[in-house]
Structure formats: structure tokens, C-alpha cells
Amino acid sequence: MRRLGPGQRCEVWVASASGQRELAYSTANMLLEAPNWTLDGRALILNGDGRLWRFDLAASDLAEIPLAGVPNLNNDHVLDPDGNGIFLSGDDGQIYRAPLAGGQAARITDDDGSLHFLHGVSPDGGRLAYVDIAAGDFGRPGRLRTIPATGGESQDVEVGEGHCDGPEYSPDGDWLYLNTESFSTVPGHAQLARVRTDGTGFERLLDSGTVDWFPHLSPDGRLASYVRFPAGTQGHPADLPVDVVLVSTSDWTTPLNTWPVFGGQGTLNVNSWSPDSQRFAFVAYPQDATPSGNGN
Structure with missing residues (x-):
């Protein structure tokens, strides 16, 4: 589990489609990651200290969502489109579904020798997209796979030989958006791409000199956010100067x-977009930071 360093703070920001941003929460007590926006528009769901948390935007209140039957969680979690559940990745490399209000979780993936990192759920809630790390060997490139949301046989989606990550369904369910190293021979040079769910139409979205990760489409499909790492970055490490980009x-x-x-x-x-496609959330981790905004 990641922790804040000495003098470091965790800041949860809300940005608008028109360009403004507002500090929603700031704390030096816990490192929070990867916000999802709830379908009622009232809260953000984040992970921290291996657990799941709900941040009420109006009350500026952070409360743990009590879960059973899951190990420590990482930052790969997405809401079930029904609004009542959440899909989670555990530090054991397995994918789970749990009630969003808290309760008993059920495991979805099998012990097939791979690690499974969840990133997307289809708009009808029927299928999940994830990255498969064969034999748990991070020296091997991650592969894009999908699986029924209730478990069962998974399927490969071909996106070249390079490492890929962050596969996420488009709002119409026809495409998977992701980042991939398949367009470059430079180690770590991830670029944004998409592929149809049947594996056809694989295409690059942006040819850049930076390392671009995690494309997230707004619910109306008109906008997208992603995070831009400096050129030469390998993977998506912590504690770097990065850019959150809106396109x-x-x-x-x-x-x-x-x-x-x-x-x-x-x-x-x-994906951290609000249900009305007007705002999205992200997290910063400034070092030697002066306390500001809400929080403690």
C-alpha cells in the first residue's frame, strides 16, 4: 500500500469542462487514489490504505465503505452501471464485485496463473475489460482481455505486441480505449489508442512525444481526460510532474x-467523470505542501 512521504499531502481536485478546477479535499493523513464519480452525482469513490472510501462532495466528508471477502485493494475500481455495485481489483491480482454501500464481495476471476487489473465495464454491465499479466511476470507485456461480469471464460482482444493498460469501454459500448506501447520501439512510450470490442479497427488517437496514459471518456462521449507523463517515463510511476489533459x-x-x-x-x-459530463476528478500529491482547502 502506498503512503504519503514526509511533508507530502493528498489533494482531490474537481475540474470542469470549461477549464476551472476546485480543491475538494486535502489531507496529510492518508494517500487516496483514483476517484470514481457516483451515478447520483453526490460522491467520489476512492481507495486508500488498501480500503475503499466514499467522499461526500456536499458535506466534504470521507467515510470508509465496509467490505468483506476482499484483500487489500489497489487503485483499479469501476462502478457497476446499475449504480448499486462496484468492481474491484485486489492486491492478490483478482477481480471482485461488491455492493457500493458495503458488504460481502464476490470474486469474478479464476486462479489461471495471471494477474488481473480491472479498468472497464461495458455500458450494459455485462462485460469487464482488464489487463492480464501472464504468470504474474511484470517483465512481460500486459494483454487486453475481456470477461463476463459474472465470471467465466475470458477473451483476448489483439492490440499488438507492446504493453497496454487502462482499457475502458466507450459510452456506446463499441470501442475500448487504452494506452499502448505497440506504436513505438522506445521502451515505455505509451500512446493513446482505441480498438473495437471485436478486435478490429485498432488505431492510434494521438502521436505525441510524451508518455500518455489512461484515456477516460465523458458519459456523453464528447470529451476525454488523460494523464501525460514526461518523455522517457517507463510505466506510470508515482511522484512525477505530470499533466492532466482535457480534449x-x-x-x-x-x-x-x-x-x-x-x-x-x-x-x-x-474514469472519474461526473454523470452529467461537466466535471471530472483527479488527485495530486504535492510535496512540502502547505495545508489548504478542505480536509486535515
Whole structure:
């Protein structure tokens, strides 16, 4: 489990499609990661200290969601489209589903020798997209796979030989958006891409000199956010100067807004858009930070 360093704070920010941002919560007591926005628009769901938390936006209140039957959690979690459940990745490399209000979780993936890192759920809630690390060997590239949300046989989706991550369904369910190293021979040079769910139409969305991760589409499909790492970065490490980027899905090459933050891992790993497509959340981890905003 990740912890804050000496003098470091965790800041949860809310950015708007029009370019403003607001500090929603700040704390030096716990490292929170990867916000999801609940379907009622009232709260953010984050992980921290291996557990799951709900942050009430109106009350500025952070409360643990009590879960049973899961190990420590990492920052790969997505809401069930029914609004009542959440899909989770555990530090054991397995994927679970649990009630969003708290309760007993059920495991979805099998012990097949791989590690499973969840990132997307289809709009009808019927299928999950994840990254498979064969034999738990991080020296091997992650592969894009999908599986029924109730468990069962998984399927490969071919996106080249390079490592991929962050697969997420488009709002219409026709595409999977991801980052991949398949377009470059430079180690770690992840670029944004998409592929149809049947494995056809694999295409690059943006040709950049930076290392680009985790494309997240707004519910109306018009906008997207992603996190931009410095050139030469390998993986998506923590504690780097990165940019949170907002683009129109009709033009990925021209940012509408860019927010420089100190972060990376945990900043924007999962879809954090509000249900009305007007705002999204991200997390920063400034060092030697002066306390500000809400929190403690």
C-alpha cells in the first residue's frame, strides 16, 4: 500500500469542462487514489490504505465503505452501471464485485496463473475489460482481455505486441480505449489508442512525444481526460510532474485545458467523470505542501 512521504499531502481536485478546477479535499493523513464519480452525482469513490472510501462532495466528508471477502485493494475500481455495485481489483491480482454501500464481495476471476487489473465495464454491465499479466511476470507485456461480469471464460482482444493498460469501454459500448506501447520501439512510450470490442479497427488517437496514459471518456462521449507523463517515463510511476489533459474526442491533438500536477500513479487511473459530463476528478500529491482547502 502506498503512503504519503514526509511533508507530502493528498489533494482531490474537481475540474470542469470549461477549464476551472476546485480543491475538494486535502489531507496529510492518508494517500487516496483514483476517484470514481457516483451515478447520483453526490460522491467520489476512492481507495486508500488498501480500503475503499466514499467522499461526500456536499458535506466534504470521507467515510470508509465496509467490505468483506476482499484483500487489500489497489487503485483499479469501476462502478457497476446499475449504480448499486462496484468492481474491484485486489492486491492478490483478482477481480471482485461488491455492493457500493458495503458488504460481502464476490470474486469474478479464476486462479489461471495471471494477474488481473480491472479498468472497464461495458455500458450494459455485462462485460469487464482488464489487463492480464501472464504468470504474474511484470517483465512481460500486459494483454487486453475481456470477461463476463459474472465470471467465466475470458477473451483476448489483439492490440499488438507492446504493453497496454487502462482499457475502458466507450459510452456506446463499441470501442475500448487504452494506452499502448505497440506504436513505438522506445521502451515505455505509451500512446493513446482505441480498438473495437471485436478486435478490429485498432488505431492510434494521438502521436505525441510524451508518455500518455489512461484515456477516460465523458458519459456523453464528447470529451476525454488523460494523464501525460514526461518523455522517457517507463510505466506510470508515482511522484512525477505530470499533466492532466482535457480534449475533445473529435480532436485529440489539441488540448482544451491542461493542469500540471505532482502525481502520476493514482492521479487518474480510472474514469472519474461526473454523470452529467461537466466535471471530472483527479488527485495530486504535492510535496512540502502547505495545508489548504478542505480536509486535515
